[in-house]
Amino acid sequence: xxxxxxxxxxxxxxxxxxxxxxxxxxxxxxxxxxxxxxxxxxxxxxxxxxxxxxxxxxxxxxxxxxxxxxxxxxxxxxxxxxxxxxxxxxxxxxxxxxxxxxxxxxxxxxxxxxxxxxxxxxxxxxxxxxxxxxxxxxxxxxxxxxxxxxxxxxxxxxxxxxxxxxxxxxxxxxxxxxxxxxxxxxxxxxxxxxxxxxxxxxxxxxx
Amino acid sequence: xxxxxxxxxxxxxxxxxxxxxxxxxxxxxxxxxxxxxxxxxxxxxxxxxxxxxxxxxxxxxxxxxxxxxxxxxxxxxxxxxxxxxxxxxxxxxxxxxxxxxxxxxxxxxxxxxxxxxxxxxxxxxxxxxxxxxxxxxxxxxxxxxxxxxxxxxxxxxxxxxxxxxxxxxxxxxxxxxxxxxxxxxxxxxxxxxxxxxxxxxxxxxxx
Numbered sequence: 089x090x091x092x093x094x095x096x097x098x099x100x101x102x103x104x105x106x107x108x109x110x111x112x113x114x115x116x117x118x119x120x121x122x123x124x125x126x127x128x129x130x131x132x133x134x135x136x137x138x139x140x141x142x143x144x145x146x147x148x149x150x151x152x153x154x155x156x157x158x159x160x161x162x163x164x165x166x167x168x169x170x171x172x173x174x175x176x177x178x179x180x181x182x183x184x185x186x187x188x189x190x191x192x193x194x195x196x197x198x199x200x201x202x203x204x205x206x207x208x209x210x211x212x213x214x215x216x217x218x219x220x221x222x223x224x225x226x227x228x229x230x231x232x233x234x235x236x237x238x239x240x241x242x243x244x245x246x247x248x249x250x251x252x253x254x255x256x257x258x259x260x261x262x263x264x265x266x267x268x269x270x271x272x273x274x275x276x277x278x279x280x281x282x283x284x285x286x287x288x289x290x291x292x293x294x295x
Numbered sequence: 296x297x298x299x300x301x302x303x304x305x306x307x308x309x310x311x312x313x314x315x316x317x318x319x320x321x322x323x324x325x326x327x328x329x330x331x332x333x334x335x336x337x338x339x340x341x342x343x344x345x346x347x348x349x350x351x352x353x354x355x356x357x358x359x360x361x362x363x364x365x366x367x368x369x370x371x372x373x374x375x376x377x378x379x380x381x382x383x384x385x386x387x388x389x390x391x392x393x394x395x396x397x398x399x400x401x402x403x404x405x406x407x408x409x410x411x412x413x414x415x416x417x418x419x420x421x422x423x424x425x426x427x428x429x430x431x432x433x434x435x436x437x438x439x440x441x442x443x444x445x446x447x448x449x450x451x452x453x454x455x456x457x458x459x460x461x462x463x464x465x466x467x468x469x470x471x472x473x474x475x476x477x478x479x480x481x482x483x484x485x486x487x488x489x490x491x492x493x494x495x496x497x498x499x500x501x502x
Binding site: 204222240 | 485
């Protein structure tokens with residue numbers, strides 16, 4: 089299946105600024121993208137990166153600087169059935185992608201933590217994406233309004249996108265790809281105060 | 296399969312104090328427990344509540360006030376193969392439980408958000424639980440040290456336990472049981488500032 093992987097190369101992952109400077113955040117974003125592309129290819133999918141600016145990459149790149157949902161809808165239009173998988177899902181596995189592709193629904197969604205949508209399979213031309221705001225809810229409403237059936241895939245590995253420092257703890261605990269290695273090399277460590285884990289980066293690991 | 300559901304009736308969910316008083320937190324905890332028990336029974340499992348103090352409940356209750364892991368190990372000892380499922384997983388579904396039971400491994404784990412363990416299937420008598428700290432990592436290490444094979448189930452619905460206010464947003468967005476209804480009746484609403492969603496409770500909904 090064709091799959092589009094949106095990648096914002098401009099100022100990625102600003103909420104990780106307490107841990108990483110801009111060059112590091114860019115390197116981390118590219119490492120996560122590499123993990124996602126490798127897993128997609130392992131699963132037999134055909135990825136195209138949908139980037140805001142040109143990018144050096146081993147797979148085809150389409151540059152489109154329109155707002156995300158508009159760029160995705162344009163890419164999907166001539167490619168159905170096709171998928172969209174976010175570039176910041178370093179826990180994704182071929183198994184999770186197989187489960188995403190399995191339901192025969194018009195639209196299949198992998199919700200992200202915090203109301204987002206981390207992956208979509210779209211089979212029906214009447215569906216339009218809306219990645220702004222609480223997109224998991226909005227995608228359900230849009231499918232219902234267009235009288236399309238929407239299935240949801242239940243996957244922690246696809247739900248975990250990387251926005252905040254605590255997300256990096258999940259990568260260190262459960263990741264097996266280059267992103268987990270990158271974080272360890274950057275000196276990022278899991279810390280476990282009372283309750284849920286997060287990460288720290290001791291001062292001697294900076295830059 | 297026999298399944299033990301630990302329930303701490305004493306002072307549940309203190310991290311939700313910004314939203315709910317003690318009586319409300321207790322009511323919420325009991326509502327989540329009811330959702331979990333209903334889903335376990337729908338899936339054909341036989342639940343026993345493992346409670347710190349006696350509890351009025353439609354399923355068998357075993358009272359054990361020892362530390363959690365000790366109480367669980369004692370309950371599992373004569374029941375193998377058996378499962379442990381946490382009481383604060385209101386997104387759990389029969390499908391997710393089926394996937395938890397499917398692998399033929401000595402131990403099957405559903406990791407929780409933030410390093411925890413939200414559900415376990417234990418088939419081998421040499422396994423001992425350790426729910427303190429980063430238990431997903433510790434359970435992997437314990438299985439490896441005892442030369443047992445451990446499988447992991449990839450489920451967002453089992454990963455989402457309720458510790459913090461933002462977890463309630465996931466219940467409102469994806470829940471279909473009594474807990475989502477309880478939250479709506481308590482006036483809890485999804486809010487979507489920039490980034491991930493959380494919840495608020497307008498002042499006129501309090502107690």
